[in-house]
Amino acid sequence: MQFSPEKVTTHAAPLIANRGFLLTRSARDRNDRLEISLWLKTPQGPAQLLINNERAVFFVEQTSLAHAKSVLAQQQVNLDEIKALPLKTFKQRPVFALYFLSLREFYQARAALHKQGIKCYEDDIRPDDRYLMERFITADITFAGQQAWLTPKFAGTFTRFEHVKCKRLDKSQQTDIKLSTVSLDIECAMSGELYSVGLYSENCQQVLMIASATDIAREQQANPDADIDIVWQADEKQLLLSLLAWFQAHDPDIIIGWNVINFDFSLLQKRFDLYGLTFAIGRDAQAPYWRKNKASEQQFIDINGRVVLDGIDLLKTATYNFPSFSLDNVANTLLGLGKKVTDVDNRIAEINHNFHHDKTALARYNLEDCRLVLLIFQHTQLLEFAMLRAQLTGLAIDRIGGSVAAFTNLYLPKLHRSGYVAPNMGDGEQGFESPGGFVMDSIPGLYKNVLVLDFKSLYPSIIRSFNIDPMGLIEGLKSPDTAIAGYDGALFSRTAHFLPAIITALWQERDKAKVENNAALSQAIKIIMNSFYGILGSAGCRFFDPRLSGSITKRSHSILKTTKVWIEAKGYRVIYGDTDSIFVHIGDQHNGASSRALGKVLQDDINHKWQQLLKTDYGIESALEIEFETRFSKFLMPTIRGQDIGTKKRYAGLVEKGGEQQLIFKGLESVRTDWTELAKQFQRTLYLKIFNDEPVADYIKAVVADTLAGKHDQLLYYRKRLRRKLSDYVKNVPPHVRAARLADEIYQQQGKPQRYQNKGWIEYVMTTNGPQAKGCQSAALDYQFYIDRQLMAVADAILPFINSSFDEITNSQMTLFDR
Structure with a gap:
C-alpha cells in the first residue's frame, strides 16, 4: 500500500533503467519540498537517486481529526492533504492520514499535536525509510530515472538520476555488486595534532605523513630501500587536503577502521574545523552529518555515498565476544598477528618518538594497523555479514544493533496491507x-x-x-x-x-x-x-x-x-x-x-x-x-560455594571432537576475564586430570609450591574494566579502582600522562600492600592471597566429588615443610 501515490509527469528525457546496492539514504527539504536521496553502487559505478514526489505522513484517529485540524490551522502549519484510508488502530479505531510536502511542516505539525495531547501514529518513521519499506525494498534496488546534469567537477565520478521510480529487485535478478573498501587509521599527538593517515585498500597502500625537508632527507638516507609508500606532507593543512584528494581519486564505497568514527573521524572533523576547511568527504563533496546517542555519547556519521563501518561495533553486532576489543588483542586472537610496536603498553611514547626520529617506522606501524583491520574484516566476513543483514532486513548497512528497526521494516508494510497502522x-x-x-x-x-x-x-x-x-x-x-x-x-x-x-x-x-x-x-x-x-x-x-x-x-x-x-x-x-x-x-x-x-x-x-x-x-x-x-x-x-545446592549456568565437561578430547567450560573461572591466568591454567589441567581418572595431589602441591617460589608471577595479573571514571567510584571502591588511582598518582608524580581517569582496562596484582597496577608495583606479591582466593576456589569446586579437598592435600604438604 503506497500512502502517497507518485504523480506522473511527462519529461522529454528518456528514463534509464538500472539496478544497484543501497549505500546511504537521507531525507531533507529542498525548495520547501521533501527530497529523498538514495546513493547506490551500480554495475556502472556510484549513482545518486533523487526522489521529489513523496510526502511525509502520519496518522491520527478519526475522533481526533477535527481537533488536529484546528490546532494546525492555529499554528499555521500547511497540510497538503487529509485522507481517509482503510486503516485502523489495534483498538479498532479508524484513522486519517495527514500528508505534508516538507519535513519542516511535518515536524511542526507533530510537535503542535503532541503539545495538545493528540495522539499521532507512525510519526517517528523517517520518510526515506518509509519510502523503501512500503515498496519492500531492502538493499537491492531496481530503478528507472532521468539522468541529470552534473557540474564538470563531478562528471564521470557518479551519475545522478531524477524523477526516479524504484522497486525491490527480485532475488532471482540479484547479482553480486562488489563494494570497494579502504581501511583508514590516523596517528596523532596526545594534543590531537595529526602525524599521519594510513590508507589500505586492494589497489593502494599508502601513508600520508607530515615531514619537513630535513626529515625527508634523513628518512631517505636511513631507509633508502623502504618498501612502503609514504607521501610526504609539508604540514597538517596539506595533509588534510591530500586526504580529500585521495578520496576523490580512489572513491571507495566503504571506509573501515577500529573505533574509526568516535576517534579517527571525530578527530579529523576537529582538525578540518581548526583550519576552516570543509571536510568534503562525501561523493558530492559535501561534509558529513554527525549524530550522537544521548545516552551513550556514541557518535554516528552520515557521508553522502560512502559508508563507515567500525570493526568493534560490527563484531559485537555479529555476536563476537573478546575479553578486550583492542585491535592488538582481537588481531592476535583471530589472526595470530599483532601491532608493529615494541611496547604495546607504552605505544603512545613510541609513536611520539618515531614521529620525531623514525617516520618510516611510524608509517609501517600506521599501515599495519590498517592492514590488521582489513584482515579481520576478511577473516570474519564482516562486510559480507553487514551487506546480507541489509538485504534481509532493510537496515542501513552501517546500522548498529537495529533489531527493532529491522522488525519494523519487515512487518509494517504487511500490517498496512491488512488494514492496520502500527501502535505507539x-x-x-x-x-x-x-x-x-x-x-x-x-x-x-x-x-x-x-x-x-x-x-x-x-x-x-x-x-x-x-x-x-x-x-x-x-x-x-x-x-x-x-x-x-x-x-x-x-x-x-x-x-x-x-x-x-x-x-x-x-x-x-x-x-x-x-x-x-x-x-x-x-x-x-x-x-x-x-x-x-x-x-x-x-x-x-x-x-x-x-x-x-x-x-x-x-x-x-x-x-x-x-x-x-x-x-x-x-x-x-x-x-x-x-x-x-x-x-x-x-x-x-x-x-x-x-x-x-x-x-x-x-x-x-x-x-x-x-x-x-x-x-x-x-x-x-x-x-x-x-x-x-x-x-x-x-x-x-558444581555446587554453589559453601552450599550443597547445584549451580546454574556453570558447568564443565569433556567431549570428543575429531578424535581429540576437548574441555568445555561454561561460566567457570577458565572462561571469565576477571580471574588470573594462573587460576585458568590450574583449572584446565586439574579438571582434565580428574576427568581422565588421574591422581591430582602431586600436581596441586607442585602448583602451590611453585606459586610460593615465585615461578608463576607472570600469571598472577588480574585484568578488569574500569566502567566509570575514577572520580565516580565513591562508596564502593573495588581493588582494580584502588590500583588505578595509585598508578595515576605515580604517573602524575613522574610527570607522565595519567592512564586510568576515563574508563578503560587495567592489569594489576595483589601485593602485601594491596592492589597495584602493572608497571607500578612496589610491594611483594601476596602469594597466600592467590593460593586461598584463586587455587583453593578452583580446586574445591571439583575435589569434593572425588572425596578430597584443597586443605586436605595442601595441609599434608605444609606438614612436611614444617618438619
Missing part, C-alpha cells in the same frame, strides 16, 4: 512482565555420559508453531472460539498473522546457507530470528505486549518441563536444563557409540511426541525440533 510505544497491555528463559534446578555431581539435547531455535519455533504475532493477537481476541490459546489471556489467530511466515522464510534461507557453507549469511539470519523474541519483549518496541513475550517464554517453560517428564519416564535422569537445552545422565555403562545412538533415539522420540501433542491438543503443525547436540564423556555440575 506503550499501547500494549501493561502492568505485568513475562518471565525469562527457564533454568532448571541442577543436580550437582561428577558424571559419566551426559547427553545434551537442544531445541533448535526454540523461541522462533514457538512463534512459528503457535502463530505468535502482534496483529495475530488482535485478530485472535476478536475470534476467541477459533484462536490458539497463549498465556496471560492471549489468543492468536490461525490465519491472520505475518511473523510466523517471516521466520519460516528466514529459517529456510538459513538452512540453505548452512548447506552452502555461507557462514556470514547463516549468522546474519540467526541473529535476526533470535532477536524477534527480544523485540516483542522490549518496552522500546512499538509492538511490545507482555502477552506476546509471555506466550513465548512461558510456552518454553512448559516445553522443557514436559520434555523432562518424557525423558525420565524412560528411566534416564535429567540433571539440568537451561532455556532450550536439557542435560541427561544416561548411566555409566555406555560407550561413545551407544551414547550417540541413544541420543538420536531420544531426539526422534521427543520430536514425534511434540508433533502428536500439538496436533491433538491445538490442531497445529509443530515446528519444534530437538537435536542431540553433545555427548560429555565426563561432566561436572
Whole structure:
C-alpha cells in the first residue's frame, strides 16, 4: 500500500533503467519540498537517486481529526492533504492520514499535536525509510530515472538520476555488486595534532605523513630501500587536503577502521574545523552529518555515498565476544598477528618518538594497523555479514544493533496491507512482565555420559508453531472460539498473522546457507530470528505486549518441563536444563557409540511426541525440533560455594571432537576475564586430570609450591574494566579502582600522562600492600592471597566429588615443610 501515490509527469528525457546496492539514504527539504536521496553502487559505478514526489505522513484517529485540524490551522502549519484510508488502530479505531510536502511542516505539525495531547501514529518513521519499506525494498534496488546534469567537477565520478521510480529487485535478478573498501587509521599527538593517515585498500597502500625537508632527507638516507609508500606532507593543512584528494581519486564505497568514527573521524572533523576547511568527504563533496546517542555519547556519521563501518561495533553486532576489543588483542586472537610496536603498553611514547626520529617506522606501524583491520574484516566476513543483514532486513548497512528497526521494516508494510497502522510505544497491555528463559534446578555431581539435547531455535519455533504475532493477537481476541490459546489471556489467530511466515522464510534461507557453507549469511539470519523474541519483549518496541513475550517464554517453560517428564519416564535422569537445552545422565555403562545412538533415539522420540501433542491438543503443525547436540564423556555440575545446592549456568565437561578430547567450560573461572591466568591454567589441567581418572595431589602441591617460589608471577595479573571514571567510584571502591588511582598518582608524580581517569582496562596484582597496577608495583606479591582466593576456589569446586579437598592435600604438604 503506497500512502502517497507518485504523480506522473511527462519529461522529454528518456528514463534509464538500472539496478544497484543501497549505500546511504537521507531525507531533507529542498525548495520547501521533501527530497529523498538514495546513493547506490551500480554495475556502472556510484549513482545518486533523487526522489521529489513523496510526502511525509502520519496518522491520527478519526475522533481526533477535527481537533488536529484546528490546532494546525492555529499554528499555521500547511497540510497538503487529509485522507481517509482503510486503516485502523489495534483498538479498532479508524484513522486519517495527514500528508505534508516538507519535513519542516511535518515536524511542526507533530510537535503542535503532541503539545495538545493528540495522539499521532507512525510519526517517528523517517520518510526515506518509509519510502523503501512500503515498496519492500531492502538493499537491492531496481530503478528507472532521468539522468541529470552534473557540474564538470563531478562528471564521470557518479551519475545522478531524477524523477526516479524504484522497486525491490527480485532475488532471482540479484547479482553480486562488489563494494570497494579502504581501511583508514590516523596517528596523532596526545594534543590531537595529526602525524599521519594510513590508507589500505586492494589497489593502494599508502601513508600520508607530515615531514619537513630535513626529515625527508634523513628518512631517505636511513631507509633508502623502504618498501612502503609514504607521501610526504609539508604540514597538517596539506595533509588534510591530500586526504580529500585521495578520496576523490580512489572513491571507495566503504571506509573501515577500529573505533574509526568516535576517534579517527571525530578527530579529523576537529582538525578540518581548526583550519576552516570543509571536510568534503562525501561523493558530492559535501561534509558529513554527525549524530550522537544521548545516552551513550556514541557518535554516528552520515557521508553522502560512502559508508563507515567500525570493526568493534560490527563484531559485537555479529555476536563476537573478546575479553578486550583492542585491535592488538582481537588481531592476535583471530589472526595470530599483532601491532608493529615494541611496547604495546607504552605505544603512545613510541609513536611520539618515531614521529620525531623514525617516520618510516611510524608509517609501517600506521599501515599495519590498517592492514590488521582489513584482515579481520576478511577473516570474519564482516562486510559480507553487514551487506546480507541489509538485504534481509532493510537496515542501513552501517546500522548498529537495529533489531527493532529491522522488525519494523519487515512487518509494517504487511500490517498496512491488512488494514492496520502500527501502535505507539506503550499501547500494549501493561502492568505485568513475562518471565525469562527457564533454568532448571541442577543436580550437582561428577558424571559419566551426559547427553545434551537442544531445541533448535526454540523461541522462533514457538512463534512459528503457535502463530505468535502482534496483529495475530488482535485478530485472535476478536475470534476467541477459533484462536490458539497463549498465556496471560492471549489468543492468536490461525490465519491472520505475518511473523510466523517471516521466520519460516528466514529459517529456510538459513538452512540453505548452512548447506552452502555461507557462514556470514547463516549468522546474519540467526541473529535476526533470535532477536524477534527480544523485540516483542522490549518496552522500546512499538509492538511490545507482555502477552506476546509471555506466550513465548512461558510456552518454553512448559516445553522443557514436559520434555523432562518424557525423558525420565524412560528411566534416564535429567540433571539440568537451561532455556532450550536439557542435560541427561544416561548411566555409566555406555560407550561413545551407544551414547550417540541413544541420543538420536531420544531426539526422534521427543520430536514425534511434540508433533502428536500439538496436533491433538491445538490442531497445529509443530515446528519444534530437538537435536542431540553433545555427548560429555565426563561432566561436572558444581555446587554453589559453601552450599550443597547445584549451580546454574556453570558447568564443565569433556567431549570428543575429531578424535581429540576437548574441555568445555561454561561460566567457570577458565572462561571469565576477571580471574588470573594462573587460576585458568590450574583449572584446565586439574579438571582434565580428574576427568581422565588421574591422581591430582602431586600436581596441586607442585602448583602451590611453585606459586610460593615465585615461578608463576607472570600469571598472577588480574585484568578488569574500569566502567566509570575514577572520580565516580565513591562508596564502593573495588581493588582494580584502588590500583588505578595509585598508578595515576605515580604517573602524575613522574610527570607522565595519567592512564586510568576515563574508563578503560587495567592489569594489576595483589601485593602485601594491596592492589597495584602493572608497571607500578612496589610491594611483594601476596602469594597466600592467590593460593586461598584463586587455587583453593578452583580446586574445591571439583575435589569434593572425588572425596578430597584443597586443605586436605595442601595441609599434608605444609606438614612436611614444617618438619
